[in-house]
Amino acid sequence: MDGAHDMGGVPWSEPVRPEPDEPMFHAEWERRAFAITMAMGMPGGWNIDMSRFARENRPPEEYLAKSYYQIWLAGLERLMLERGLIASDEVEAGKPLHPTKPVAKTLTPAHVAAVLHRGGPTEREAKNPARFAVGDWVRARTIHPPTHTRLPRYVRGHVGTVEMLHGVHVFPDSNSLGNENPQWLYTVTFDGRELWGPDGDASVKTSVDAWESYLEPA
Amino acid sequence: MTDHDHHEHDPSELSETELRVRALETILTEKGYVDPATLDLLIETYETKVGPRNGARVVARAWADPTYRARLLKEATPAIAELGYAGRQGEHIVALENTTILHNMVVCTLCSCYPWPVLGLPPIWYKSAPYRSKAVKDPRGVLADFGFDLPAGTGIRVWDSTAEIRYLVLPMRPAGTDGWSEERLEALVTRDSMIGTGLPKQPHEIA
Numbered sequence: 001m002d003g004a005h006d007m008g009g010v011p012w013s014e015p016v017r018p019e020p021d022e023p024m025f026h027a028e029w030e031r032r033a034f035a036i037t038m039a040m041g042m043p044g045g046w047n048i049d050m051s052r053f054a055r056e057n058r059p060p061e062e063y064l065a066k067s068y069y070q071i072w073l074a075g076l077e078r079l080m081l082e083r084g085l086i087a088s089d090e091v092e093a094g095k096p097l098h099p100t101k102p103v104a105k106t107l108t109p110a111h112v113a114a115v116l117h118r119g120g121p122t123e124r125e126a127k128n129p130a131r132f133a134v135g136d137w138v139r140a141r142t143i144h145p146p147t148h149t150r151l152p153r154y155v156r157g158h159v160g161t162v163e164m165l166h167g168v169h170v171f172p173d174s175n176s177l178g179n180e181n182p183q184w185l186y187t188v189t190f191d192g193r194e195l196w197g198p199d200g201d202a203s204v205k206t207s208v209d210a211w212e213s214y215l216e217p218a
Numbered sequence: 219m220t221d222h223d224h225h226e227h228d229p230s231e232l233s234e235t236e237l238r239v240r241a242l243e244t245i246l247t248e249k250g251y252v253d254p255a256t257l258d259l260l261i262e263t264y265e266t267k268v269g270p271r272n273g274a275r276v277v278a279r280a281w282a283d284p285t286y287r288a289r290l291l292k293e294a295t296p297a298i299a300e301l302g303y304a305g306r307q308g309e310h311i312v313a314l315e316n317t318t319i320l321h322n323m324v325v326c327t328l329c330s331c332y333p334w335p336v337l338g339l340p341p342i343w344y345k346s347a348p349y350r351s352k353a354v355k356d357p358r359g360v361l362a363d364f365g366f367d368l369p370a371g372t373g374i375r376v377w378d379s380t381a382e383i384r385y386l387v388l389p390m391r392p393a394g395t396d397g398w399s400e401e402r403l404e405a406l407v408t409r410d411s412m413i414g415t416g417l418p419k420q421p422h423e424i425a
Binding site for chain 2: 024
């Protein structure tokens with residue numbers, strides 16, 4: 001979806017502000033919000049693209065007004081509400097009010113290290129040859145799906161070259177709707193001036209990682 | 219997206235968020251979906267175990283051992299796993315070599331993708347709107363925000379992490395470090411040098 005989360009190249013008046021010796025979390029609630037989100041992945045059963053869509057799919061004003069972990073929290077609440085794991089009145093009341101919906105499994109302390117170490121690899125077996133090869137010219141399609149996508153706006157319509165092939169990976173646009181539909185994944189590199197016009201920095205090249213259906217021959 | 223609550227929100231809003239997190243934790247614990255001991259362990263893991271010192275070990279090993287460096291640049295995920303780092307948000311890692319003519323910088327314009335097993339959780343500026351918007355259009359301006367400049371003639375290569383590939387920058391080994399042990403080299407490796415928004419420390423800075 002087109003949204004405020006898609007920030008590449010958007011004008012912004014403030015500089016980047018590094019924070020010396022910054023703490024991992026800036027408030028106790030951030031620690032808990034992070035940990036709850038991580039721990040609920042297993043009982044919740046959603047995938048990473050569903051999580052991302054739950055975070056980004058909100059009005060730009062709301063997305064920009066929330067801090068990073070407030071967005072995580074809002075995304076988590078939505079995922080749980082959609083699946084009936086919690087209800088709005090429970091959140092307001094601060095306690096369970098309805099029967100607990102059974103879940104297949106939960107994350108126990110004994111399994112934390114192994115689950116983190118395993119992660120969630122997204123590479124899948126290739127069933128078709130890759131359409132593009134390293135060095136090919138490709139154009140990023142101009143698309144504006146109302147659903148989740150990982151093709152940023154600033155490259156749409158622009159021509160770049162294939163720099164790497166990464167194998168076949170789960171396709172986020174469909175995975176956010178529950179269907180992995182794996183596709184070849186490429187690193188596609190664009191010249192600064194192709195993306196930003198004659199005033200762009202010619203000494204800069206920028207790449208995105210793009211699934212095959214995001215691309216057409218150029 | 220705001221950088222900090224305390225910059226942008228008044229205290230009553232902040233406490234509203236705190237109350238909401240507390241309410242959720244209570245509900246989820248009572249329903250049996252989360253175990254508070256699991257939450258504590260997750261926090262402890264990312265506050266004390268998974269962080270940029272892991273990446274510094276990888277970089278120092280690559281600086282000290284040419285065969286490791288070659289393995290890392292060819293296929294980073296197994297090379298990094300040799301040191302015990304793997305998994306969540308680092309399932310598919312690519313290492314990017316800085317040279318005298320090319321400087322690499324990593325961003326995630328769409329959210330906050332970052333190689334957790336080697337760098338830990340991302341710093342707040344990495345997740346902020348200014349970095350996510352500017353890195354792909356004006357990376358030299360970003361470097362200026364970090365207080366440094368590259369020599370004229372050095373090209374910049376920006377990697378937007380839009381998929382599940384995670385990027386780790388292999389910075390150039392500082393001059394004057396011949397014969398240094400890996401442990402000593404590790405102390406030169408900064409987090410930002412592995413994102414591409416900084417350079418490693420110079421030998422005199424850690425003397």
